Each structure stands twice: as structure tokens, then as C-alpha cells.
Amino acid sequence: xxxxxxxxxxxxxxxxxxxxxxxxxxxxxxLFTDDNQGLCAERDFKVVHGGFxxxxxxxxxxxPGTRCVxxxxxxxxxxxxxxxxxxxxxxxxxxxxxxxxxxxxxKGVKIAPGLTGDPCxxxxxxxxxxxxxxxxxxxxxxxxGKDIPDLLSSLQFVSGSVFLACACNGDLYVGDTRNxxxxxNNPAGGREGVHWCMGVKTDLSSSDPSSCSVARLSSACQxxxxxxxxxxxxxxxxxxxxxxxxxxxxxMKVTWAPALDNCLAVSxxxxxxxxxxxxxxxxxxxxxxxxxxxxxxxxxxxxxxxSSAVVTTHVWHPSxxxxxxxxxxxxxxHVWDWVDKATAxx
Numbered sequence: 419x420x421x422x423x424x425x426x427x428x429x430x431x432x433x434x435x436x437x438x439x440x441x442x443x444x445x446x447x448x449l450f451t452d453d454n455q456g457l458c459a460e461r462d463f464k465v466v467h468g469g470f471x472x473x474x475x476x477x478x479x480x481x482p483g484t485r486c487v488x489x490x491x492x493x494x495x496x497x498x499x500x501x502x503x504x505x506x507x508x509x510x511x512x513x514x515x516x517x518x519x520x521x522x523x524x525k526g527v528k529i530a531p532g533l534t535g536d537p538c539x540x541x542x543x544x545x546x547x548x549x550x551x552x553x554x555x556x557x558x559x560x561x562x563g564k565d566i567p568d569l570l571s572s573l574q575f576v577s578g579s580v581f582l583a584c585a586c587n588g589d590l591y592v593g594d595t596r597n598x599x600x601x602x603n604n605p606a607g608g609r610e611g612v613h614w615c616m617g618v619k620t621d622l623s624s625s626d627p628s629s630c631s632v633a634r635l636s637s638a639c640q641x642x643x644x645x646x647x648x649x650x651x652x653x654x655x656x657x658x659x660x661x662x663x664x665x666x667x668x669x670m671k672v673t674w675a676p677a678l679d680n681c682l683a684v685s686x687x688x689x690x691x692x693x694x695x696x697x698x699x700x701x702x703x704x705x706x707x708x709x710x711x712x713x714x715x716x717x718x719x720x721x722x723x724x725s726s727a728v729v730t731t732h733v734w735h736p737s738x739x740x741x742x743x744x745x746x747x748x749x750x751x752h753v754w755d756w757v758d759k760a761t762a763x764x
Contacts (some may be wrong), residue, residue: 419431419432419433419730419731419745419746419747419748419749419750419751420432420433420475420476420477420478420730420731420745421478421731421733421743421745421751422478422479422480422487422733423480423733423735423736423743424480424482425736426444426445427442427443427444427445427466428442428443428445428463428743428751429441429442429443429478429480429487429502430443430745430751431471431475431478431489432474432475432749433474433475433476433492434474435473435474437470437471437472437473438470438471438473438474438475439468439469439470439471440468440469440470440471440475440487440489440500440510441465441467441468441469441510442465442466442467442468442502442503442510443463443464443465443466443751444463444464444466445463445753446462446463446464446753449735449738449741449753463751463753466508467502467503467507467508467509467510468508468509468510469500469509469510469511469512471489471498471512473491473493474491474492474493475489475490475491476490476491476492476526476668477489477490477492477526477527477528477529479529479530479531479539480531481531481532481537481539481553482531482532482533483537484537485501485502485503485504486499486500486501486502486513486537486553487499487500487502488500488529488531488539488553490526490527490529490541491526492525492526493524493526494524494526495517495518495519495526495527495543495547496515496516496517496518497515497516497518497527497529497539497541497551498512498514498515499512499513499514499515499516499553500512500513501513514553514556516551516553516556518541518549518551519547525543525569526543527541527542527543527570528541528542528543528570528571528572528573529541529573530573530574530575530581531575532550532575533575533577533578534578535578536552536553536554537552537553537554538550538551538552538553538559539551539553540560540573540575540581540595541573542562542570542573542583543569543570544566544567544568544569544570545562545564545566545567545568545570545583545585545591545601546562546564546565546566546567547561547562548561548562548570548573548583548593549561549562550595559595560595560598561598562593562598562601563598563599564599564601566591566601566603568585568586568587568589569585569586569587570583570584570585570586571584571585571586571613571614571615571616572584572615572616572617574616574618574620575620576618576620576630576646577620579594579595579596580592580593580594581593581594581595582616582618582630582632582646584614584615584616584634585614586613586614587606587614588606588612588614588634588636589603589604589605589606590603590604590606590616590632590634590649591603591604592604592646592649604649604650605650606634612636612637612638612640613636613637613667613670614634614635614636614637615634615635615667615670615671615672616632616633616634616635616672617632617633617635617671617672617673617674617682618630618631618632618633618674619631619632619633619674619676629645629646630645630646631643631644631645631653631674632644632645632646632649633672633674633682633696634672635670635671635672635684637667637670639657639658639659639660639662639687640655640656640657640658640703641655641656641658641672641682641684641694642655643655643696643699652701653701654696654699654700654701655699655700655701655702655703656694656696656699656703656704656705656706657703657704657705657706658684658692658694658705658706658708659705659707660684660687660688660692661687661688662687662688663687663688663689663726663727663728664686664687664688664728666728667686668686669685669686669728669729669730669731670685670686670687671683671684671685671686671731671732672684673732673733673734674734675734675739676734676736677734677736677737677738677739678739678740679697680695680696680697681693681694681695681696681709682694682696683732683734683742685729685731685732685744686728686729686730686731687728688716688727688728688729689713689715689716689727689728689729689746690711690712690713690715690716690729691711691712691729691732691742691744692708692710692711692712693708693709693710693711693712693742693756694706694708694709695709695758709756709758709759709760710756710757710758710759712742712744712752712754712756714744714752714754715727715729715744715746715748715750715752726747727746727747727748728746728747729744729745729746730745730746730747731744731745732744732745735753738755740755740756740757741753741754741755742754742755742756
């Protein structure tokens with residue numbers, strides 16, 4: 419199960435090899451009521467639009483300012499464009515396919531929606547084939563033009579034109595869609611043999627992308643935090659005490675809390691989502707414990723199932739500081755709040 423979140427709803431989809439549902443769900447009304455209002459009957463997601471995909475959906479991104487999502491099946495470089503429907507139609511329909519060439523298309527592609535201008539997506543399966551494509555015409559607006567075969571694990575805009583790309587080996591690349599030849603490489607250095615992904619905390623109200631914080635998560639359960647002023651030197655790092663329940667690196671994810679300082683979430687190793695406070699982390703690698711652990715996806719028939727439960731993705735709610743949504747391999751989707759026990763009052 420994968421999903422993407424936008425202001426009042428989420429779009430969810432499956433990734434099995436057969437036909438999969440793609441659904442738009444309204445967030446529970448409980449999220450939008452005053453905490454002091456009392457009981458709220460609407461505590462569940464509500465299906466408002468739905469459709470079917472003939473194949474799996476491994477990557478799913480909403481295009482800001484539109485009723486469109488873009489997907490990839492994880493096995494080729496093609497992108498599918500979907501219309502989420504409106505008040506007069508409850509069907510989610512595929513409206514187009516962007517057939518793109520990639521040197522490693524059997525790995526699928528990573529997608530980052532454009533933040534400004536006409537609807538477009540940045541995409542690629544390896545660093546060398548990163549491209550910005552206009553959705554309506556399929557016209558390429560930017561291509562890298564450099565032969566860098568490193569596989570891509572994460573891709574995200576940090577401003578209207580500047581983007582960050584994380585290779586699976588941990589190297590970070592800074593690019594600008596206004597300057598195809600201006601890609602900056604920041605090698606991870608001494609971190610070979612593990613898989614890496616990244617999460618970026620952006621301040622879109624700032625014109626200076628260097629205000630962004632970048633967290634890299636490794637398959638060895640390490641987190642390295644840096645910023646754009648010097649991506650080679652970590653500000654601080656941590657060894658996470660996690661016992662992996664899966665050998666796959668496909669579900670690894672690290673995200674920053676958009677409305678809290680210094681908080682990030684980690685998932686993809688087992689059936690848990692862990693929340694950490696990085697304020698006490700140091701430049702030296704040390705082990706740190708989480709502030710909070712969500713174990714809800716490990717519940718099966720009122721019993722804890724620690725062997726097969728794996729969280730596939732999670733995302734922070736943009737305006738509720740301590741609200742997180744998460745999904746797991748069994749198709750479950752949870753929305754939950756967390757509490758810092760160290761500061762909570764009785």
C-alpha cells in the first residue's frame with residue numbers, strides 16, 4: 419500500500435501484481451474538530467472517488483494545485499497520469515501515459531512534483547536520466563545530460579527550481595532546472611555497502627534553499643543530518659536501535675515534521691513508525707532512543723504480529739504538528755497522534 423496526502427484527503431493505491439484499486443479518501447472529520455468539542459462520530463476514512471489500475475502502483479504523487487496524481491509501477495520508466503474526479507464524477511480515470519526512456523527502467527522511477535508554474539514532474543531512475551516533464555504535453559523541460567549511472571533513491575524540490583537527489587549509495591546531488599550543467603555532487607564518503615534514502619525539511623517561504631535540513635537514512639539504521647551549506651559534513655548523526663524484520667530496502671523512509679522543530683520519523687524496517695528528537699544528537703555517531711513508537715500495524719486479530727508486519731510509507735499532517743499517517747503491507751492505513759512522554763503532563 420502506498421499513498422499521498424493533500425489538504426483534506428489522501429489518495430491510496432496497492433502494489434500487487436494484479437489489478438489494484440486507486441482510491442481518494444477523505445480524512446476523518448475527527449481531525450478537523452476542536453479538541454475540546456467532545457465526541458465526534460466520524461473517526462474513519464470516507465471513500466469519495468475510486469478507480470482501478472491494471473498493474474501495481476509503487477510510486478504515487480499528487481500534483482499541487484490540481485486534481486491529478488502521477489504514478490509509476492516500479493518496473494519501468496512510464497508515468498501514468500490520473501484524474502481524481504470531481505463533484506459530478508466519482509471515478510478516478512487514467513488520462514494519459516508518459517512513455518519515457520531510462521537506462522535502468524526495470525527499477526521504476528522516483529517522482530517529485532513541480533512546485534510552481536504549469537503542472538510538471540521531475541523523475542528518474544538513476545542520476546543521469548533525471549528529467550523535468552510537462553504533464554499536459556509530455557514535453558521535456560529539463561534534462562541532466564551527464565553520464566552518472568548511480569541509482570536514484572529519493573528526489574525532491576527544495577524551491578521552485580532547485581532540487582535534491584539522493585543516490586542509493588548515499589551521495590547527494592544538488593541541481594537547478596534552470597542550469598542543466600550545474601549539478602553539484604556531494605559524495606557520502608566511507609558509507610559503501612548500504613542503501614540510503616533521504617528526507618528534506620524545506621521552508622518554501624524562504625528564498626534561500628540553504629535553510630533546508632537533509633536527513634539521510636541507511637539500511638544499517640543510521641541517520642545523518644546535514645544542510646545545503648555543506649552536505650559533506652554532518653551536523654549530527656545517530657545509530658537507531660532497530661531490529662530489521664525485512665531484507666527489502668524498498669520501504670525505507672525518513673521524514674521531517676513540518677510543524678515541529680527537530681523531529682523526524684523513520685519507518686520501513688518493521689511494523690513500527692519511530693519518532694525522534696534530533697535536538698540532542700551530536701556530530702559523533704551515537705545510539706539514541708525514540709520519543710515515541712507507533713506499533714498499531716503490528717496488531718493482527720488482537721495479537722502482536724512482529725514477524726510479517728512492515729510499514730510501507732508514512733507522512734506527517736501538514737498543519738497538525740503531532741499527527742502522522744502510515745500504511746503497511748497488509749493494506750491498512752492509520753492516522754494517529756503521538757505524545758512525548760517526557761513532557762506530557764498527567
